[in-house]
Amino acid sequence: MKIILFLPNSTGHKNDSFWIKKKKRMAYAPTTLTVLSGLIPKDLNADIRIIDEGIENIDIDTWDADIVGISVLTANAPYAYKVADKLRMKGITVVLGGVHTSLLPDEAFEHADAIVIGFAEKSWPRLLNDFSLGKLGKIYKDDGWGEVFQSSSLPPLDRSLLKRKRYILPNTLVATRGCYNKCSFCVIPVFNKSKMFQRPIGCVIDEIKSLSAQNIVFLDSSPTEDIHYSKELMKAMIPLKVKWNGCATTKILNDDEWLSLAKKSGCRGLLIGFESINQMAVNDNRKKFNNVKRYEELVKKLHALKIIILGTFIFGFDQDDKSVFGEILEFVNRAKIDILHFSIATPFPNTPFYDRLKNEDRILHQNWEKYDGLHVVFKPQKMTPQQLKEGFLDLHNKAHSYRSICKRLSGRYNNLGFNLIANWGFRQYGKYMMQ
Ligand code: B12
Numbered sequence: 001m002k003i004i005l006f007l008p009n010s011t012g013h014k015n016d017s018f019w020i021k022k023k024k025r026m027a028y029a030p031t032t033l034t035v036l037s038g039l040i041p042k043d044l045n046a047d048i049r050i051i052d053e054g055i056e057n058i059d060i061d062t063w064d065a066d067i068v069g070i071s072v073l074t075a076n077a078p079y080a081y082k083v084a085d086k087l088r089m090k091g092i093t094v095v096l097g098g099v100h101t102s103l104l105p106d107e108a109f110e111h112a113d114a115i116v117i118g119f120a121e122k123s124w125p126r127l128l129n130d131f132s133l134g135k136l137g138k139i140y141k142d143d144g145w146g147e148v149f150q151s152s153s154l155p156p157l158d159r160s161l162l163k164r165k166r167y168i169l170p171n172t173l174v175a176t177r178g179c180y181n182k183c184s185f186c187v188i189p190v191f192n193k194s195k196m197f198q199r200p201i202g203c204v205i206d207e208i209k210s211l212s213a214q215n216i217v218f219l220d221s222s223p224t225e226d227i228h229y230s231k232e233l234m235k236a237m238i239p240l241k242v243k244w245n246g247c248a249t250t251k252i253l254n255d256d257e258w259l260s261l262a263k264k265s266g267c268r269g270l271l272i273g274f275e276s277i278n279q280m281a282v283n284d285n286r287k288k289f290n291n292v293k294r295y296e297e298l299v300k301k302l303h304a305l306k307i308i309i310l311g312t313f314i315f316g317f318d319q320d321d322k323s324v325f326g327e328i329l330e331f332v333n334r335a336k337i338d339i340l341h342f343s344i345a346t347p348f349p350n351t352p353f354y355d356r357l358k359n360e361d362r363i364l365h366q367n368w369e370k371y372d373g374l375h376v377v378f379k380p381q382k383m384t385p386q387q388l389k390e391g392f393l394d395l396h397n398k399a400h401s402y403r404s405i406c407k408r409l410s411g412r413y414n415n416l417g418f419n420l421i422a423n424w425g426f427r428q429y430g431k432y433m434m435q
Pocket residue numbers: 007008009010011012013016029030031032035036054068069070071072073074075076095096097098099100116118119120121124174186187188219220221343348349371372373374
């Protein structure tokens with residue numbers, strides 16, 4: 001059986017490769033395809049190919065496969081569907097899975113022979129066995145995937161197929177899935193029903209050892225939400241002497257033990273969702289645990305531990321008017337946030353944020369391609385869509401001017417090289433966004 005696993009491009013996705021145009025490269029390797037490849041039953045003796053369009057150009061006319069599995073995010077859904085339709089015209093069986101398929105299964109099903117809803121640890125092997133017997137079903141659900149994920153029998157990621165050199169950080173993995181929080185704009189609680197699942201710590205440690213890498217990246221959505229598990233994992237990581245990057249919420253500010261373990265276990269950088277510096281806006285979006293008044297204290301604590309902060313901010317909340325852009329610029333310069341990731345608020349389908357805007361008749365269109373954090377797809381409360389878009393682009397440029405980069409990085413010389421490269425990357429990304 002010939003299987004192709006495909007991660008399609010989209011406007012958002014392309015941005016990662018803009019700065020090395022000919023030789024496509026991305027910051028870090030997604031694990032979607034390597035996980036799915038690892039789950040393929042060995043007794044099928046399948047000939048497997050994985051294709052991440054973020055790092056390589058494709059020509060689907062040359063694809064030779066019995067079955068193609070496509071991973072669909074919201075922003076790449078229209079394009080993924082076009083590819084799926086074309087492949088099916090050629091007589092190739094197409095299976096769609098991934099976040100967007102799970103959010104809108106009926107829509108996805110119009111473009112597939114079968115769909116997989118939710119995580120696929122159980123359903124994907126079952127689907128392939130059915131296919132090999134000529135009995136492919138139509139809808140496969142994720143029942144029982146958590147047992148597999150939490151057991152030591154979870155098949156390892158198939159990294160043998162990964163084009164490692166195309167990723168700046170190829171050594172990615174996850175220890176947990178899901179998040180207990182319910183931030184209104186986030187798809188993770190919708191996808192995972194606000195539950196969390198954890199892999200056995202021994203298995204995560206074995207996986208890290210098997211990578212033989214100095215730098216690893218955890219792609220877990222919100223690992224600090226199971227604080228006990230995350231502390232135990234960090235304790236077990238101390239002897240490994242690796243450097244790691246991952247996500248955390250602002251809650252870590254109150255937990256000195258967590259912070260100390262992070263340092264001891266080799267934490268190099270944390271992505272932190274600040275989202276807004278307006279307390280009403282974070283409260284309104286069910287992220288009340290973000291205490292805006294204490295953001296700078298958290299930044300100082302992490303800097304004292306030489307941990308890099310990638311701060312994410314969202315624009316277009318109901319409380320935001322035109323003054324938000326200047327206020328955030330002033331804040332990130334003052335607080336000295338190392339690396340910045342700005343997004344325009346995006347109502348991903350089926351999230352509470354989407355449902356509210358839909359009820360208020362504020363969704364402008366459902367062209368999913370524009371649901372990429374770079375376009376305004378709803379009517380903001382205190383700005384026009386044009387003002388939001390222009391203010392966002394202007395802020396992105398100002399916050400990545402040499403002046404702002406100097407202000408944010410001055411006086412801290414550890415991690416300077418890394419921070420400069422990352423800021424340069426985001427500066428180029430801004431130019432791309434303006435096109
Ligand atoms: C790596 C990553 C990226 C990478 C690669 C994208 C990718 N597909 O992996 C890059 C940097 C390109 C990226 C970009 C963006 N991303 Co992103 N990204 C992630 C991240 C952190 C990890 C993905 C991963 O490796 N997960 C682990 C794997 C194993 O899980 P999985 O992909 O869900 O796959 C499982 C199931 O879904 C299923 N499955 C998935 N695909 C398929 C296909 C088949 C055939 C089958 C059978 C099963 C199946 O099986 C897998 C095993 O159970 C996730 C958050 C997260 N932790 O998942 C966000 C996430 C996927 N990204 C998100 C967003 C919003 C974006 C951006 C819009 C940027 C932004 N503003 O944040 C862009 C748009 C990209 C695009 N192409 O459209 C959202 C998704 C929103 C949505 N509704 O689509 C997520 C969930 C983050 C979040 N909390 O909101 N992202």
